[in-house]
Amino acid sequence: MAGDGREQTMQIGEVADRTGLSFRTLRHYDEIGLLTPSARSDGGFRLYTEDDVDKLLVIRRMKPLGYTLDEMHTVMRTVQGADDAEPLEPMLAEAKERREKLRKQLEMADEFIVLLTQRDDPTA
Numbered sequence: 149m150a151g152d153g154r155e156q157t158m159q160i161g162e163v164a165d166r167t168g169l170s171f172r173t174l175r176h177y178d179e180i181g182l183l184t185p186s187a188r189s190d191g192g193f194r195l196y197t198e199d200d201v202d203k204l205l206v207i208r209r210m211k212p213l214g215y216t217l218d219e220m221h222t223v224m225r226t227v228q229g230a231d232d233a234e235p236l237e238p239m240l241a242e243a244k245e246r247r248e249k250l251r252k253q254l255e256m257a258d259e260f261i262v263l264l265t266q267r268d269d270p271t272a
Contacts, residue, residue: 157187157195167204174204182221183207203228213246 164171177183178194183203187195196204206227210220226233 155186155197157197158201159189160194160196163196163201163204166201167208169204169208177204177207180217180221182217182224212250213243215246 158166160171160174163169164174167174169177174183174194178185183200185194186197186200189195203224207220207224210223215223222234223239226236226239
């Protein structure tokens with residue numbers, strides 16, 4: 149809707165392409181209130197802004213760390229500066245712990261791949 153004084157918006161397909169999230173996931177996030185699009189078209193289609201995309205990218209970054217939808221909602225309220233938000237410091241510590249756990253899992257996976265490679269090629 150460029151040129152009419154409102155922030156430019158995009159439909160769900162473009163947002164899905166840009167974020168790597170499925171249509172189904174984006175609709176679900178809207179339904180549960182994790183991320184509600186900034187607007188709706190006259191026909192009822194979800195319309196997202198750049199700010200919405202940025203928030204979705206934050207949510208997407210939480211997924212590999214194993215955050216539940218409820219935990220994601222809590223983090224997003226804090227990141228967005230909600231009046232009743234949780235303190236940021238414990239969330240940061242938790243994210244670091246989750247990342248360290250993933251790092252260790254990746255290290256073990258790498259070791260496993262080396263073992264399989266050695267079994268496949270005895271000269272390696």
